Structures are given as structure tokens and as C-alpha cells.
Amino acid sequence: MADVDQQKAISVGEEFDVTAIRLNDNGDGVAICNGMTVFIPFLLVGEDARIRITSVEKRFARGQVVERRTASLDRQDAPCPVFGECGGCQVQHMLYEAQTIWKEGRIRRIAERLGLDADAVVRPIIGSHTPFRYRNQVQMPVRYNADEKRVEMGFFAAETHAMAVTDSCHLISETMQSTLVRACRFLTSIGPAAADVHHIVLRESATHAEQMIVFCTANGDDEFARTLARFHAPSVKTVAITVQPRPTGPIWGRTVNVQKGDGYLMERMGGRRFRVSPRSFLQVQTGMADRMYQVVLQQAQVSSEDVVIDAYCGIGTLTLLLASHARRVVGVEEIAQAIEDARENAELNRIENAEFHGARVEEWLPKWIESGGQPDVIVFDPPRKGIDRAALDAAIAAHIPRIVYVSCNPATLQRDLAILLDAGYRVKEMQPFDMFPQTEHVECVVATHYVGVTT
Template identity: 40%
Template structure:
């Protein structure tokens, strides 16, 4: 269900999930295994041998792993092959303590709808020993690999990606589809890891948006345009805003890829861009928010209350901040109609919720 906690606005009392809010049963997966389309696996050395897997709990020691039951089989196979080839070629793993060694992580991305595979080798420094042999052997092992990239991360950090990306072989992107919208996925772009449940989630968001084709919609945390492009097929105009410039570049590419022309994307914080749009005379009937775990920025919620859209659709990955934010919207004249939890990450504690919210006077 939705977390009950008193609102951050000082209203007190139970927040959403209290009286009168319809919380539907969670939409799960029929087959809750092998659903992840992205693997990111750290490398290390154990007793002289190269290992790749997960960190032991509360440590930096890597437990070697051959398979993970929530990863797509292809990802497991690619990680195992990259590890085997690296061992054969004598490639060293990065050592956090000494800041030496080559291979830090491998990231594998798989397009469920297209079968396309991208492999990103994350290295300490620019040099990859026996690079051409490595590429050749990966290609022989996996004919569906369309992109082999290198990401260079020479910092003393546990952040996975560095700033510089090189295409070692093939394309700079692979593609996947959610519903009938096609997406280009680059090495660093954020893309939902469970495409099957993402479609369930977005269809519910679309239903709560109640679009007739005449509406102006704002997507306040649009990322690479996933929800924006879904909504644009049913709206008059969609405006998307996102603080990450690379994501907006991807969003524009994705709009073009699908021939969707009634979307406009802007880089910046939603709470800064929305007032600018309001001053330009943009009046949205619907605002969609899909914030990170910390929830919506307080200034954004205030802006929503000033813009007075007829409906708000809130996609949340954290029930606690969702309850806090719904309290603010309810105190500002909105009513929470219904909540649909979706199990996006089976076998974890996380749940996403789509919430339909309307203005009290509509």
C-alpha cells in the first residue's frame, strides 16, 4: 500500500493512502525472472584470478558470479564470456587500493524487442591491452552484439562511469521499443531496466492522464523522453523538462526516431523551467511527474499549484516521499483519486506507484 505519514507541509494526519483513496492490488509479473535488460558488474582479482560478480555485503570484496536469476540470460552469458576472454588475454582487473589494473566494470545492455546487445568496457585509463583480439573474440561469441564501447574512468571513485566514451566497434547506440515507441539507448543513457513492466506502468499513467488529443501536457522529469513520447501520441502538445543535458539530447533523438513532432524538450530544473513556460502562456491541462527517490522539489509542487492543471499524474518509486508530496497537493486543492502499484523490480522491496490526481473543482 501507500505509506501513511504526516505531511511535510505541517498538515499532520494521515497522508494519501488514508480515507477515500482507492489503492489497487499491485500489478505483478507472470514470470518474475530474467527481466533485467542491463547488467553492470564490477571486476576484481581473487588469489591471482580475475573475478566478476557482486560485492559481498558491507565490503569491497567481489563474489564471483556465473548467473543472476533476475538478469536476462544474454547478459549473464556476455558477462561470463567477457570475463573468460579477459582471463585468457591476461587483462588485469582494477584494484581500488593501488589504483592499478585495467578493467573496472562491464556494462551490458540488451534490447528485449530488438535482440540488440551493447557491451561497455569500463577501464582505468585509455589503454586496453590486446584490444583488437578482445573485440574479435566478443564478436565471434555474440553475433547480436551491435555496439562495443569503452568508458574511461581514471578517478579514485566507486562511481561506475567516467566522462569519456569511445566506440571500439559498431554503433554508438542500440534500440528497444516500449509499446510502439522506439528508443535509442546509449552507453550512459538511463533506460528502464524492466521494459515489460514499464509498458504496464506507462499505460496506467496514460489512462490517468485522460487524454482526448486536445491537451497540453508537461512531463516534469522527462529523462530520455520515455513517458513524454508515450503521451505525445495522444495529446496536442507535450513539453518535457530534465536537468541532465545528455538525457535531453537522447529525448530529441528519440522524438525524431519516431517522427513525433508535437513534443518540445528543455534542459533545466523543472521548478525553474515551468514558471518560464507559464510566463510564455503555456497552460497545461495535465502535468506528469516521475521524480527520483527524494520526491518532487518543493518549489515544483508550489509551481504546480500555481499553474492549476486539471490533472496531475504522479509516478513514484518511493511511497514515503509520494505520501509527503500528495499531502502538499491535497492541501493545495487537489484530490488523490486512485493509486496503482506496479512491481517493476520483482524479488526486491521496491514498488512503483502511478497516482491519478485531479483538481477539486474539476
């Protein structure tokens, strides 16, 4: 009944004078209007504004600022000209220190909601030395503007495919930016046929002066591929294409065809060398990933007798760092190209106690444990959707002594930790990282250990 009353209490188009009382997990200001929670993008805590209601859901509404009347001390001018239009950054209007305080607070609230033991430590967030120009990769939508006969690039607005056209992104390096501008000029020179190219994926090595570009195109003709292979920029060592007919949704086709160069970039982390192919995952901020891996090593407390599983291992970065401390390490990853990279990386670094399996963790882990595998430690580093329940259940049933959880999504982290706590695990330490400055995202490494269920 209360919900029905709330719905009636507020309607689209209505205006209110509000003060934001806190931020939600997306970085939107939160205010209460006629008893209903309203989320207002780009309004900071304590700021007064006139707002207009833009949508009303069952339990909350959304609004937009009509006029902001005060400015928080945490406010800064966003340097990006399309901030607010582009869906990539949510909190560029917030001073960097305030961003990190907000992110750390979100992890502390998870610890409170889970009711962690008093001896569980939530460490202060490790912030980024470079709050801008930190990304080593970008997926840039591009389109052919038939009126102006040129290819333009930009980013999609949040939850839409409307493009915010821009030549610059403050999260990537200036060299990456100039390669993208050059790529658009090159595509323009092809003429209307360039309309088939809908994305450019660009990666840059943080430790080697090289870039790799992938054109995502709806046109799979050899002739067109040869045309795209003519692209040249000073740092670009590899040019590849992937054929994906749909310009929206997943950008990768079934294969990635290397047209020029070796087909991979080299990176250095934790004193090891890694090759990374176009389709393989790499943490977006190389220096921060390096620091995060050191924390994982510390939390995992691996000894020379231990068998360790690195679940969701990508190109084997963590696997090969763990290998130096363990008897045996097993990496599992579903992307075939990443597993090939991981095996190459083991050879490149002369590591002989690491093995890799190309499989889904939720399918591989239960079978491996059932066949007698008994790891001492599992490191889970899943995508945003968190650990698949079948994988978590298999680890729980085997009472793996230590589980280290590397999370990029606080919501699924909280969900999965609740399951582990119920099953007899205890959280020892949570270490948040700001891997993604200017965005809502927060990374966190959590050490857990098995103590058993007390009845």
C-alpha cells in the same frame, strides 16, 4: 529519557528468542526485544528464531539470525547462491505472491497515513509475469584476482564494496549472463592490465535480439580502448568505454566513447520504436514498463487540446506515447545523451508535437511557468529522491489541473503527496506495480487532480 533506557536495555552481542511480527520496508523481519524494535534480515512474519544483536541505534537495533526454528508458509529456497551476501535482492527467500502482497500493503499504508478521501482507490498491485530473469540491464562490478590471474565478477554486499563473487544473476537473462562470463574471460586474456576495468554495464533489448556493453575503466589510453574494442559476443552490437578513475561511487565518467557498433539499442514499447544510448535511463523491465505507461495514459486523461509536460522524461518513452493524445507535449531531462535519444525517437516515430529540453526539472519548470507556460497535465517520473521541492512548488503555484506521479520510492512518494494534498490536490487512484521482483523496491503510479484549498 525513554531512548536512553532503551539503549541500556539491549546491547551488541546479546542473544534473544524472537518471533517476527511484521516486515519493515526493506523486507527485514521486525521483532521487539526488551521493548526495543529490532530489524532482522531474512526473517519472515511469524517465524521464530534465536537472534544476535549486531548494532544498536537510538530508536532501533539490528540483529542477525543465529538459528531459525520455524519456517513461514511464505518461505522458499532462494535460487541464487549468493543471496544474503549480495546486496541486490532482499526478498528472494519469500514466495513471489507474498512479495507482491507485502508491496501492495506498503502502498495501502501510505494511503492510510495520508488520510486519503474514501473515494481514492488503491488498486491491487500488478505483478510481474517473470519474477526472475526480468532485468534488461545490469551494472556488474569486476576485479582482477592477481593470485588466480583471472578477472572475476560479482555484486557488492549491501552498503559495502565487499564483492560477493558469482558467475550468475537470476535477475538477468541467460544470454546476458553468458555475455558477462565471456567478457570476464576476455578481460582475463588481457592480463594484469585488466585490473583497470572495475565495472561492466550490459544492456539487452527485450524486443530486438541485441546487447550493448560498456567497460568502465580507470585507464583512458587509446591503446587500452582499442584493446577493449576487440571484445566480441554473438548478441553484442555495441562496445563502448567510459573512463572513471574511481572504482567505487558513480561508475560513469564524463563521456561514453563508442568503440564498435551504432552506440545504441532499439526497443519497442506501446507500438513505438525507441533508441537508447548507454548513458540514458530505461525502465529495467520492458514489458512491465509498457503496462505501466498504459496506466499513466489512462490516469492522465489527456485530450487533443491539452498541453502536457513529461518531467524527468529519459529517452522520451512516455512523452511520445502522450503525444498521440495531446496538442503539445514537452519532455524535460538532465542527461544530454537521453535528450538526444528523445529527439531521435520523435523523428523515428514521425511525431511532430513533442519537444525536448535538456535541463534540470527544478530549474526549467519554474522558469517555463513564469514565462507563461500553462500545462493541463504534468507527469512527474523522478528518480528515487523524489520531486525536487522547487519543481513541486512551481506546479502547485500554477494550479496545474492534473498531476500524475510515477514513483519508484514509497518514502519520497508519501513525502511529495503530503505536500500536494496540503496544496489542494486530491488523490484519485494509486496503482502499484512490481517492476523489481525479489527486491524491496515498488513502483506506483498516482493520479491527482487540483480541487483547491478549503478554508
